[in-house]
Amino acid sequence: MKRNLIINGLPYYIDIEPNEILLNTLRSIGLVSIKNGGCNKGECGACTVLIDGSPINSCQIFTNQAVGHDIKTVEYMGENPDQGWRTSSGLGVIQKAFVESGAIQCGFCTPAMVLAIKSLLDDNLNPTELEIRDSLSSVLCRCTSYVKPVQAALRAAAYLRGEHVPPIDQYLEVSDSFGVVKNGSDSTDPVINNDQKISTQVLPKIQIDSAINRKTSKIGRPTEKVDANKLVQGKTAFVADFSPQNALIAKVLFSTEAHANIIEIDVSEAVKLPGVECVLTYKDIPRVVYSTAGQSDPIPGPLDAFSLDKKVRFVGDRVAFVAAKTEQIAIQAIKLIKVKYEKLPAITNSNDSMKSDAAIIHDEPEYKNFADSNPMENLAAKIRIDIGDVEKGFQEADLIFENEYDVPKVQQVHIEPHVVLTYWDPDDRLVITTSTQVPFHARRILAPILGLPIKKIRVIKPRIGGGFGGKQEVLIEDVAAHLTIATGKPVLYEYTREEEFIASRSRHPMKIKLKTGVKKDGTITANEMYALSDTGAYGCHALTVTGNTGHKAMALYVGDGPYRKNPNIRFYADVVYTNTPPAGAYRGYGVPQGYWPVERQMEIIARKLNMDPIEFRLKNAVRSGELHPFSTAWSEGRAPKPEIIHTVGLEECVRQGKAAIGWDQKFGNFDWHNGTGKPNIRRGIGLAMVMQGTAIPYLDMGAASIKMNDDGSFNLLVGATDLGTGSDTVLAQMAAEILGVEVNDILVYSSDTDFTPFDVGAYASSTTYISGGAVIRAADQVADSIKKRAARLIDKKFGLKDIDFNEIYLYDRKASLPSGEFVTLKEVAYDSLHHENQEQIMAVGSFMSPSSPPPFAAQFAEVEVDIETGQTRVIHLVMAVDSGVIVNPITAAGQIEGGMGQALGYAICEEMVYDEYGNAREKDLIDYHIFRADEMPKMETIFVQTYEPSHPFGLKAVAEIPMDGVAPAVGNAILDACNANLFKIPATPERVWEALQKI
């Protein structure tokens, strides 16, 4: 029936079905700022709109209910101020504040957040932070931990009150003078003082190494994200936004059995359903074995997956694909497919996988081993690393500590679900527009599966609504592609939230045994870890994730004295198949699993030895100039090569972090521990030290091309994939630095396999370092070309002879001589393109690193524990990080904050549990709780800058390290609060309570 809707002040007279929800109506008329987070239950809030000024979830309201009400979306709030000849009022104040504050990462939930703040500020221009957090509490954000969105709201309120709001980087000007904050003082300086307690900060504190070159103008500056304007307006940016109206909708029939052979599959009823265009089963498509892991060739893991198989290996495995004209028809068709299973014994506990009588999960003849994988033992990977003489080290120890630890399976929970759109282009090439971290790997892996040569496939990655490793997987692209091949039509396939939980990837759960030998003086003599890692039904990332558990977590503590040069370290792991959803890549990539046991063990040992836990750790921690102990022993299944660790800012991280959290006043202070005013509540404080890596040496390669335009701007094409981290911005900053232009003169395009150079993709904390290295190389070449031409132009313009082009420097959009003569870059561009010796100034650069310089960090946590119930509340998190030179303090801090928030869930509440039949307990965002804005603890980020010599700008990685230390810091804080020794996370009330019963 036709109805009148008032949307953004405009009348819409449109057909509305009685069962149509507002979310779908708004998107169908092009208001794509309204996002579908896949929950359809009001859990994620990405679909927020304002109805009569109040935020509601548009997935929870029928469109008819909104008739007669004022509907507002972010589209009405503002626009980019540059509209050519047309006068524009520009972005709305709240949008502007979001852009300036760095409140936008992936941007998927940004329009929802902006609307939520709009509703608040319309009623209240002096909101407290609590009120702001409440207003944001319906919108889940997995990137920011809400730190900067809250600050953006405060900033917007100040703008709206008519106050002078200082530029965002004003406080960075004083960063050189930042030192240790006096003990006990509040170290959080808000940008805007609302005369209230503010626990958020836009800019992190930065401790700068005096050796760092401070002349740089773009590196180290807080810079607005290059895609922020687009995202804050909710413009067409994400895969689903590009879907044409006539795209078929794909759905997958998922297995209800954990382990079974498909005896019979009848699709006849489904095919007959009007609107169904195609149903595919394993009988219809080629049987090609592959790995879904998005990694370089050769993939360092077994090939054990098929697009569709006649066997299912977990509840959620694929059985059939359907394409239909509407989602409802596709869902209906799925229900009409009849499957007869022959049930097989299911393994849902990794302890059972290697038993002699265990069912074999991969008995297919096509299975291809990698390294020591052995499907007959349900073994996806096996790792045996020995450094030094561990047995001798234990003999030399005065004390041996042995404990067993458990870490859970957890989900990435990017708010944009996995989504892909496929279609044939006019040249009969298959276009795959997908939310992926690995477009080039996806193209290479998909080609044989689809029976197409690589050259016939084009993969486009638009903006990604969060990935965190979950999209380092070729997970659903083949579904839509097969259906497009079968029908010849465009196909959109998007996971629901439930499908994300049952059919996507997750962090490998592990059972870990740790044995440590120490002398009475606190010297570690040997450290031995065994990890039983559960890869689920398929072996994607099995070897590499679990290898990193040892490679990073067991590398930090080498021992002291003679052990420092000759550490004794053993890391063994078995990565086993089970009939549960596959694990895969997740931010941190195996390392958080390792630091839970390592850092808990360090705390236990220090307390047993009656040593200060910080001194004990620093005594044994690796130091600059030392060899990475694993670099001679293991390299993801490839030949290892020795690597020296050049920079270790750990001691300074500890100094700064201690000051920020008030360690010296709190640790061991009886009054502080007990002074909560509640007899059952105890306070505790804990820390963890961690190291990560920066890219994969001798493997990760990124490339970039830079092309000069008429006006002296540049197109920067990168294969790197910005999944919300801000890497496009950071790469633009690097190019701008070398080319002497503003960041907005660099037009970044990423990534499209037809147009951008190759890049392995966004993983292993590699983009800033690897892709950045490529940008620098390309920019250096372009700069040289500019300078050579500029030398001739300056000669011509000023009559100067014998100019050495090497003397020319690029700055302020000019090519200048030290004596002051200059030509503008626009003049250079015009000359090269139009006037003389015409050429296109452009270059391509590639970068591959022979080392993986580790970032370091000290993570602190303060908790309150109810000693009667075990309920634990985290009050404060501080992370002091050495990530080398920080290119963009705002985006880098955003990485730390967001990572800490995810890691907090790992510590406190997130886990995925299965029953004996392989059915998931967690299928939505209610049972699988992630932190909301109003329940986040206070968070602080401190950067301790070192200069990493292996990179031209001295930087190291930042994105993954915040995942590593929160859980053990929280575990150690719980111990400090109440003597409860936890060996398993998350630290749920019952687990803490059980530990309390054992005291």
Place this chain on the structure above:
Amino acid sequence: MIQDYIRVKTKDEVVGLLEKGYTILGGGTYLSRNQEDVLGLIDIQELGLNKIIPIEDDLVIDSYCTFTEILDNPNVWDSLKDVILQESKINSRNMTTIAGHLLVADGFSNILGWLVCADATIHYYPDKNPYPNKIPEINSLFKSKETFNSFIDSINIPINTCIVWEVISRTPDDFPLVGVFYNKKTDCSIIALTGFCNKVLLFKFNDDLKIYEDFETQLLIAHSQYSNRFISFDYYLKTSTLVLKRLLEKGKK
């Protein structure tokens, strides 16, 4: 399959449509658009059922009051406001109506726990009907596929209600692992428990001196209903008893 949507103007219109098998939109309560057994939708937003008024000994909350409207009302108990703020985030509060929530919520809803503990009564339109007027009884009834010819008009809560409550949860906003609600009435003590099973458990004790003993006994009797997949029964038993002790202390104060 939903084939019709009607925005009604009168209560009698609602009754007529209910008899045809239509379903009332509660507001913000998830009603699948693919729900096969729902013929049509009744939108009652224009009936004016969003008043909150003290009448005699009760606070009468109209069925279509949203949680936001309840939060904004000065007559509403702070302890109910706290429980709403903890459980229902702002977008839901703006949409979810109290009656709608009653009908979809389960034993993991603290709001439901509070209302059960308050001994709230349900009033229907038309008021002569065979339906029960206590929440624990209607909760399962409305989840059945029975066709109704009455609808919830208001929820009445005794004005002298005084509830203290405490939950144990993984995070501040999370669902309750253990939720205990205590209401001291003149003739008895009412205890409602959330997090135990798919419905709120309700106990009434006349003898405060034996309350712990009776409470434990009642929980052990209810063991077969226990369905919290996130914690053990043993933990529930021990901590709920402990929380009850705290609440009794708090109640005394």
